[in-house]
Amino acid sequence: MDKNFEPIEQLYLSQAFDTESDEEQMLTECKMIARTYALAENAVVSMGDNRRNCSYCYFSGVADVLGISPEERVSQLPSLYENFIFDRCHPDDLSRRHAEEIAFLRYIAGNSTPQHYRDYVLCNYLRVKDACGEYRWVKHRMIPLATDKNGCLLLCACIYTLATDEDRKAKFTNTRTGEVRILTNKDYENILSKREMEVLRLIDQGLLSKEISDNLCISINTVNRHRQNILQKLKVDRAIEACKLAHVMGLL
Amino acid sequence: MDKNFEPIEQLYLSQAFDTESDEEQMLTECKMIARTYALAENAVVSMGDNRRNCSYCYFSGVADVLGISPEERVSQLPSLYENFIFDRCHPDDLSRRHAEEIAFLRYIAGNSTPQHYRDYVLCNYLRVKDACGEYRWVKHRMIPLATDKNGCLLLCACIYTLATDEDRKAKFTNTRTGEVRILTNKDYENILSKREMEVLRLIDQGLLSKEISDNLCISINTVNRHRQNILQKLKVDRAIEACKLAHVMGLL
Structure with missing residues (x-):
């Protein structure tokens, strides 16, 4: 020492x-x-x-x-x-x-x-x-x-x-x-991309992946990829936690 | 560790x-x-x-x-x-x-x-x-x-x-x-005793130990003892520093 x-x-x-x-x-x-x-x-x-x-x-x-x-x-x-x-x-x-x-x-x-x-x-x-x-x-x-x-x-x-x-x-x-x-x-701005924000907003409204896919005219695989990225960026395990956090951050 | x-x-x-x-x-x-x-x-x-x-x-x-x-x-x-x-x-x-x-x-x-x-x-x-x-x-x-x-x-x-x-x-x-x-x-109150404060006030007015002794009707030895105690309590080496510090403390 x-x-x-x-x-x-x-x-x-x-x-x-x-x-x-x-x-x-x-x-x-x-x-x-x-x-x-x-x-x-x-x-x-x-x-x-x-x-x-x-x-x-x-x-x-x-x-x-x-x-x-x-x-x-x-x-x-x-x-x-x-x-x-x-x-x-x-x-x-x-x-x-x-x-x-x-x-x-x-x-x-x-x-x-x-x-x-x-x-x-x-x-x-x-x-x-x-x-x-x-x-x-x-x-x-x-x-x-x-x-x-x-x-x-x-x-x-x-x-x-x-x-x-x-x-x-x-x-x-x-x-x-x-x-x-x-x-x-x-x-908290720009943590999620514009597209990820759109997906999260629809998840928050209670839409399922299929519905989000139809709504945004993208494939369900793409929706699921966005979901994964959102969870990773917000360091949470589930979509409901991501929504809660996005509300705390003032993103939703 | x-x-x-x-x-x-x-x-x-x-x-x-x-x-x-x-x-x-x-x-x-x-x-x-x-x-x-x-x-x-x-x-x-x-x-x-x-x-x-x-x-x-x-x-x-x-x-x-x-x-x-x-x-x-x-x-x-x-x-x-x-x-x-x-x-x-x-x-x-x-x-x-x-x-x-x-x-x-x-x-x-x-x-x-x-x-x-x-x-x-x-x-x-x-x-x-x-x-x-x-x-x-x-x-x-x-x-x-x-x-x-x-x-x-x-x-x-x-x-x-x-x-x-x-x-x-x-x-x-x-x-x-x-x-x-x-x-x-x-x-900062009561760091110095009432008597020590009287001595310090007179030191601050520029009086010498002999004059302080006459002024307070105490022996010059007692004045010097008070001086020592003041320096010790205020952790300084000289009376002028004690006065400066007492001003900072609002005691003078």
């Missing part, structure tokens, strides 16, 4: 995740970051590992406030979903958070390079039930910590602390430049 | 800094925390070690923004003063920061126990000259990380990031409860 951290910063910034040992080193470093937030800020931290499809979790003081039981406090979860938070979260806020994450990841992919993803932080606010069953405002920060050599996001930390700010607007921050971007509906 | 951090949290929270090896372990852990903030938030971090009278420093992206030269980026400073920030800081903000730190440390000493000092964060804002010589708002967070078995503060991290908040009021936050206290002039 005494040594200067420059070599590790180089590892993050200059990208060389091409060998197994580099990836192990990177994972160790990112776990240390996640664990440190728990230690220093009483946070609950979940770090998602997109390749292994699991999460590494760290629990400190806020876990007691939220009444997260000993059984829920596992150090590694077999999914990217930290259900110990999601299950306690107000459903409206969970959808909004989902929408804001999509906008955030889309924003950094469009405005930065993988080497600089970790300069960006998404900060938003959620109502989460505490140990007494009352909703508390919780601050959620998402930091994309590591990418692979192809620029895919590998590790992303979600840090949960009790909200102490008056202002609860979702924002993207660049920690290197100090630039702040308050999220607006504009951040 | 893979292991659960519970044992380390125990070390912080249950206090057992009575052996050399525990202290080494604690120092290593706290250095990791300081270094992690630099890595994850592009921060400049200085962790003061009150016993060894030195600071451990970590530099990331913000160091470039502030134009901190390679010569200034030493990993260990032989004092508690991070001059790479202080020298760039607006003089008014440096005094205010000093006043706010005194109020903070006094607040936690009066309202918490050493085991829980690290639940508290002081957050305030400073104008610091950047690489172009222009003042930038910098956010300063101070986290008291470790105390010795007598409850004395041993290690305290100062984390500097670019300010992204609209609101620049100094505040104390309890990360365990979410409680926030906005600093007011009330936080």
Whole structure:
């Protein structure tokens, strides 16, 4: 620990995740970051590992406030979903958070390079039930910590602390430049193509694929391809969830 | 890193800094925390070690923004003063920061126990000259990380990031409860006793110790004792600095 951290910063910034040992080193470093937030800020931290499809979790003081039981406090979860938070979260806020994450990841992919993803932080606010069953405002920060050599996001930390700010607007921050971007509906524009929006609008009206096919004069295969793309872009499993999310985003 | 951090949290929270090896372990852990903030938030971090009278420093992206030269980026400073920030800081903000730190440390000493000092964060804002010589708002967070078995503060991290908040009021936050206290002039009340205030007021009027002694009908030794106590309580070296600080605190 005494040594200067420059070599590790180089590892993050200059990208060389091409060998197994580099990836192990990177994972160790990112776990240390996640664990440190728990230690220093009483946070609950979940770090998602997109390749292994699991999460590494760290629990400190806020876990007691939220009444997260000993059984829920596992150090590694077999999914990217930290259900110990999601299950306690107000459903409206969970959808909004989902929408804001999509906008955030889309924003950094469009405005930065993988080497600089970790300069960006998404900060938003959620109502989460505490140990007494009352909703508390919780601050959620998402930091994309590591990418692979192809620029895919590998590790992303979600840090949960009790909200102490008056202002609860979702924002993207660049920690290197100090630039702040308050999220607006504009951040959701163009996520779906014009055609995908037409298909989604008809799905939302309750039309079946066959009916959509007739309505738009396209083949049913094309409708199904659009459906798949919509689900993928909105990172949901079912069309009904896509519709709900599109309403949250102000697209429908 | 893979292991659960519970044992380390125990070390912080249950206090057992009575052996050399525990202290080494604690120092290593706290250095990791300081270094992690630099890595994850592009921060400049200085962790003061009150016993060894030195600071451990970590530099990331913000160091470039502030134009901190390679010569200034030493990993260990032989004092508690991070001059790479202080020298760039607006003089008014440096005094205010000093006043706010005194109020903070006094607040936690009066309202918490050493085991829980690290639940508290002081957050305030400073104008610091950047690489172009222009003042930038910098956010300063101070986290008291470790105390010795007598409850004395041993290690305290100062984390500097670019300010992204609209609101620049100094505040104390309890990360365990979410409680926030906005600093007011009330936080500076009663730092000095009534008699010490009388002495300081006369010093501020330019009176010498002999004159103060005559004026208050107390011995010159007593005046000098009060002088010493004032300097100690306000953590300054000279009476003129004490007067300046008392003006910032609204005491004079």
